[in-house]
Amino acid sequence: MVSRTLFLTATLATLAQSLPAQDPAGGARYLDPASATWLSTAFTVIPTVAGFALMAGGSETAGPLLFMGGLTLGPSIGYFSAGRTGRGFAGFGIRTGVFLGSALVAVALCPVWCDQSEATAAEAVFIGGMVVTAGLAVYDIATVRRKQVAPSGANQVRVYPAWVPAARSPGLAVQVTF
Numbered sequence: 001m002v003s004r005t006l007f008l009t010a011t012l013a014t015l016a017q018s019l020p021a022q023d024p025a026g027g028a029r030y031l032d033p034a035s036a037t038w039l040s041t042a043f044t045v046i047p048t049v050a051g052f053a054l055m056a057g058g059s060e061t062a063g064p065l066l067f068m069g070g071l072t073l074g075p076s077i078g079y080f081s082a083g084r085t086g087r088g089f090a091g092f093g094i095r096t097g098v099f100l101g102s103a104l105v106a107v108a109l110c111p112v113w114c115d116q117s118e119a120t121a122a123e124a125v126f127i128g129g130m131v132v133t134a135g136l137a138v139y140d141i142a143t144v145r146r147k148q149v150a151p152s153g154a155n156q157v158r159v160y161p162a163w164v165p166a167a168r169s170p171g172l173a174v175q176v177t178f
Contacts (some may be wrong), residue, residue, distance in 0.1 A: 030083035033145040040078030040141045044070050071133055072096045075140035082144060093139045097135050100131020 031039070051067030072095040079088030102125055110122035162173035 031081045033082070034080040036082040036144050037141065039081050040075045040076075040144050043077040044074030044137055044141060046070065047074060068099060071130075071137055072099060075137045075144070078141065078144040089135070095136050095140075098129055098136065099133045102126055102132070105129075 029035075047066045047070030049070075051063045051065065051070060054063030054066060057063070073092055075095075076088035076092040079085065079091065106122040106126040106129075109125060110118045114122070156175075156177045158175045158177075160173055161176075162171055163169075164171040
């Protein structure tokens with residue numbers, strides 16, 4: 001009974017908070033360019049290095065996941081904090097697509113058993129994909145400063161929950177500012 005009351009209280013307290021996505025008048029605060037660049041760099045370098053160290057230690061699951069998570073998702077964190085979620089998701093999708101594409105081509109070249117020349121070709125394709133993914137990550141980290149939301153709030157699209165009186169039901173409101 002106590003845990004149910006505590007859960008209900010915590011849920012109601014969470015729902016009572018005003019969040020930027022729920023605030024039609026604004027209130028979203030974005031980081032300055034230097035902080036956004038620092039976040040992109042930190043969320044890329046730390047997991048990538050940790051994953052590489054785990055792989056060197058023999059990890060077959062956590063190491064590669066950390067390594068590729070840092071390389072694909074890390075640079076997008078700066079865009080998210082700078083108010084450019086679309087650009088962050090686009091960069092994440094491009095990096096993930098390049099990585100998965102090169103991995104699938106490598107597996108197609110050398111599925112399970114293959115001779116030395118097929119294995120060499122598969123490794124070259126996979127390493128080439130990793131290099132391109134790393135290059136895209138470096139590019140996104142370097143350009144997060146220039147691709148930030150203007151402090152004036154110009155050209156914004158906001159979507160937030162709203163009550164629709166005519167339908168007597170909840171819905172979404174869209175506000176576009178030019």
